[in-house]
Amino acid sequence: MLEEMTTVIEPSPLPDFVETPYIKGITDRAISYIKAGFPIHFRGGSGSGKTTLAMHIAGRIERPVVMIHGDEEFTTSNLIGGEYGYRFRKVVDRFVSRVLKTEEDMVKRWVDNRLTVACKYGFTLIYDEFTRSRPEANNILLSILQEKIIDLPVGRGVEEPYLKVNPNFTAIFTSNPEEYAGVHKSQDALRDRMVTIDVDHFDYETEVAVTQAKSNLSRHHVETIVNIVRGVRESGKCEFAPTVRGCIMIARTLKIRKLAPASANIAFIQVCQDILASETSRVGSKKNQNRVKEIVKELVERYC
Numbered sequence: 001m002l003e004e005m006t007t008v009i010e011p012s013p014l015p016d017f018v019e020t021p022y023i024k025g026i027t028d029r030a031i032s033y034i035k036a037g038f039p040i041h042f043r044g045g046s047g048s049g050k051t052t053l054a055m056h057i058a059g060r061i062e063r064p065v066v067m068i069h070g071d072e073e074f075t076t077s078n079l080i081g082g083e084y085g086y087r088f089r090k091v092v093d094r095f096v097s098r099v100l101k102t103e104e105d106m107v108k109r110w111v112d113n114r115l116t117v118a119c120k121y122g123f124t125l126i127y128d129e130f131t132r133s134r135p136e137a138n139n140i141l142l143s144i145l146q147e148k149i150i151d152l153p154v155g156r157g158v159e160e161p162y163l164k165v166n167p168n169f170t171a172i173f174t175s176n177p178e179e180y181a182g183v184h185k186s187q188d189a190l191r192d193r194m195v196t197i198d199v200d201h202f203d204y205e206t207e208v209a210v211t212q213a214k215s216n217l218s219r220h221h222v223e224t225i226v227n228i229v230r231g232v233r234e235s236g237k238c239e240f241a242p243t244v245r246g247c248i249m250i251a252r253t254l255k256i257r258k259l260a261p262a263s264a265n266i267a268f269i270q271v272c273q274d275i276l277a278s279e280t281s282r283v284g285s286k287k288n289q290n291r292v293k294e295i296v297k298e299l300v301e302r303y304c
Contacts, residue, residue, distance in 0.1 A: 009065040039171035044199035047243030050174040070132030079115040122168030145193040215251035224261040231299040238280035263304040
């Protein structure tokens with residue numbers, strides 16, 4: 001049954017979602033590819049807004065959403081379904097009053113998983129960070145995206161071994177770049193079946209608008225924070241470039257602590273250093289953290 005294994009998300013507008021001209025441009029392109037019959041793949045670094053964009057576009061499609069998060073331990077059965085437990089059946093025959101006849105049998109119980117449910121009912125599938133699953137687990141997607149059929153095991157209890165994909169089915173994928181830890185290289189045949197849109201850092205106006213919407217700080221204070229974060233990013237001296245996520249974390253912390261961006265405010269400098277040194281460094285990379293903290297201090301003096 002649909003309710004037994006799969007959580008379906010009803011599409012709805014995302015709270016605090018900001019659609020600047022930059023975001024609208026990406027959205028319009030993605031919607032046009034979907035209407036042309038192609039799945040969409042958002043590729044970008046952590047914090048670049050891939051999943052939020054996927055959820056926003058799924059809301060525009062206005063179909064129920066099924067979400068899958070890539071996992072190293074996934075097998076094909078985690079996507080399409082498998083045999084979970086058993087079904088018992090007992091028949092008692094009392095046709096002759098003094099004769100009791102019973103018949104029992106036990107069969108394995110098949111339950112559809114999320115990919116099968118989305119294909120069957122024409123839902124929108126969001127496969128978040130799909131390259132964190134092993135390539136062999138994702139092979140089932142090849143026939144789904146190209147031939148529009150899904151090859152199901154015989155044990156499913158249905159005579160027809162194939163399931164035709166509902167015409168309303170839509171797939172949206174997200175992934176990190178292949179150099180990220182824990183990311184597998186996807187099959188060329190799979191990437192060839194989707195339209196990839198590279199999502200980079202937002203433009204200045206979008207970063208300001210998103211940060212302000214997520215923190216409710218004044219625009220003047222938000223602009224200062226965004227300038228500092230972008231300065232760290234453009235310095236080229238950190239292991240990972242900070243994203244809008246860093247802007248939001250700083251802005252929300254200032255809102256909670258009722259701090260104002262100022263070069264004389266030691267607490268503000270510490271917040272920026274803690275968050276940006278953490279976001280731009282590998283775990284245990286103390287040398288890079290110290291370097292970023294010095295850059296942050298210089299940028300605070302410049303923009304405050």
